Amino acid sequence: MSIYLYNTLTGRKEEFTPSEPGRVRMYVCGPTTYNYIHLGNARPLVVFDALRRYLEYRNYDVIYVQNFTDIDDKVINRAREEGVPALSIAERYIEEFFRDADALNVKRASLYPRVSQHIRDIIAAIEELMRRGFAYEAGGDVYFEVEKFPAYGRLSGRTPGEMRAGARVEVNTAKRNPLDFALWKAACPGEPAWDSPWGPGRPGWHIECSTMALKYLGTGFDIHGGGADLIFPHHENEIAQAEAQTGCPFARFWLHNGFITVNQEKMSKSKGNFFLVRDIASRFRPLAVRLFLLSTHYRSPIDFDDAGLLAAEKGLERLENTRRLLNEARCHLGGAGGSTASSEKGATLAGRVEELRREFTAALDDDFNTARALAALYDLAREINSYLAGTARPDAGVVKRAATVFEELGENVLGLFGRPQQQVDDALLEGLMDLILSIRQEARQRKDWATADAIRDRLKALGIILEDTPRGPRWKKS
RNA sequence: GGCGCGGUGGCGAAGUGGCUAACGCCGCGGUCUGCAAAACCGCUAUUCGCCGGUUCAAAUCCGGCCCGCGCCUCCA
Known part of the structure; x- marks a missing residue:
């Protein structure tokens, strides 16, 4: 039986076969590391982790790359608020990311490349784009010129004309066209910056993903995943950059998970319904959150309540x-x-x-x-x-x-259970439970139900559930 | 304005032409049990937003309407 996946690029389900037999190369956009991850991050995390597990179950070797966006406005702002270096903010939240990901039983990716460690690669990519005439410099910024890339809009199904009609035009005189987007941003005073042929600055918002994906997976890799809100502009821009730069198709299958709402509303800070994974995990078991996320088809919207x-x-x-x-x-x-x-x-x-x-x-x-x-x-x-x-x-x-x-x-x-079954690794607990249960069994034999029930109730209050079965009592932690 | 998604039982959610409309939760009844718990069995939508149409046959296709939501701007 072959696997079929809906490809955003073509708008239909297609038979999935990796370009290299037995081996799947996939890239999933990771979080910006300026805060604990929220529910919106959790969905792609869990969905694509499960997909990766399934591909492995189907005997594919999966190379799974997920980036950390550790340099960007949000990280910089956060760093400024706290008065610490941007990279130490990122460091902290990357650690916290793994805590949450572990709780959700997400397997480690093969690789977690970070923007800050790929500045050289990114600069080289931008230079190549300039050489090929797809980019121009303006006052220390470098922009991608959308007009030069005729296939622009293929993924999101919009034409540049449509977008111009509807979009609010931002005031940015440096750009030749409002749709052009930044590849390199000149540094403002006090911002983290790297030297480049265009002066000190940092990478734009989209170039990191295409650069790191190409670096570790090569052109024409199998699966690129992320949330549906990334289709435009992020993924559209990734395609433009990568294909303009290499002249080769970038990724073969584009997979997008649906949105998340909370109590029927889009999750956003202004609505006060912005939930972190750990907010939810304090009230519900993280594995239940995982099950919840997998209970709905990944492309459908899902409402948390x-x-x-x-x-x-x-x-x-x-x-x-x-x-x-x-x-x-x-x-x-x-x-x-x-x-x-x-x-x-x-x-x-x-x-x-x-x-x-x-x-x-x-x-x-x-x-x-x-x-x-x-x-x-x-x-x-x-x-x-x-x-x-x-x-x-x-x-x-x-x-x-x-x-x-x-x-x-x-x-x-599906990754629903987490740790392996069986072993209660606590010998002391084991011994105490045997003792308590044998005392309770004696009470039961005397038909001293009051004692038997009291033991059961008090254990329950301690978080241990007793069940009497024909084969004798058994217990578990609740 | 442009593009797109969805409306299936109390809740959630599969199902895109034809077996009794999956599955989970909740509720009710029962079996088991000293009582519970767990588990199992049964019941709970003649009906799939509304109105027309196509067809031997539609939740599933077509047309219209109503309602909810999203994207087009950083966002998973």
């Missing part, structure tokens, strides 16, 4: 319970050992496991439909639960296979 996050939290618990049940069943059945003769129920489950695995991948093959894939995963959970609950002696082989598939889809691909 408490009800949705709560539902995701419950859904996540459901999947986690299945994972736990599976794990317990495996322990009871002992290690590797040969499987017992499979019962009819076992055979049925074994068949369903493969069927649902196929449904799961078919959904992701169809423009990465995670909502549909999740439906298959929930179906799988239900069938596994049903089998384990209704079978006195589960078939070891079937359980093992079900556990493997469940783990592959739920964790390896």
